[in-house]
Amino acid sequence: MYQQVKAILAEVQSGPPNILKALLAVQERLGHVPVEVVPGIARALETTTAQVAGVLSYYPDLRVTAPGRHLIRVCMGESCYANGCGRLLRELQDRLRADVGETTSGGRFTLDTMSCAGNCAVSPTLLVDRDLYGRVLPSQLETLLERYR
Numbered sequence: 001m002y003q004q005v006k007a008i009l010a011e012v013q014s015g016p017p018n019i020l021k022a023l024l025a026v027q028e029r030l031g032h033v034p035v036e037v038v039p040g041i042a043r044a045l046e047t048t049t050a051q052v053a054g055v056l057s058y059y060p061d062l063r064v065t066a067p068g069r070h071l072i073r074v075c076m077g078e079s080c081y082a083n084g085c086g087r088l089l090r091e092l093q094d095r096l097r098a099d100v101g102e103t104t105s106g107g108r109f110t111l112d113t114m115s116c117a118g119n120c121a122v123s124p125t126l127l128v129d130r131d132l133y134g135r136v137l138p139s140q141l142e143t144l145l146e147r148y149r
């Protein structure tokens with residue numbers, strides 16, 4: 001896996017080594033940052049494993065476990081909060097039987113939250129993978145989730 005990580009980093013790195021940028025690139029390609037690739041990232045960036053592990057543990061958007069086939073993110077920003085994202089999140093937790101950061105049994109969905117998605121005019125906002133949904137009502141979730149197998 002080291003060669004794969006090295007190739008990813010070669011594509012995205014320019015200028016001084018940027019640990020966060022490197023970790024985001026690895027996550028984009030692999031779906032997560034497996035702990036076992038941390039020493040390889042450190043070696044490729046000519047830094048220490050501790051520094052890479054520190055950045056990895058600091059940013060909540062970086063994940064060390066593989067997500068489900070589809071990643072659901074509920075926006076918890078101010079506008080979405082004022083327009084019912086809490087109800088949306090609770091409905092998803094009940095429906096999926098998963099808490100924030102957890103993956104459903106069978107690996108179909110991972111549930112997560114996010115800060116403002118830039119879609120405030122039609123809040124509350126929900127993202128499934130790269131699909132953005134606005135003005136989402138809890139009653140629409142069943143139909144919406146059926147699109148993702």
Ligand code: FES
Nearest residue numbers: 075077080119120
């Ligand atoms: S606060 Fe949710 S899209 Fe801006």
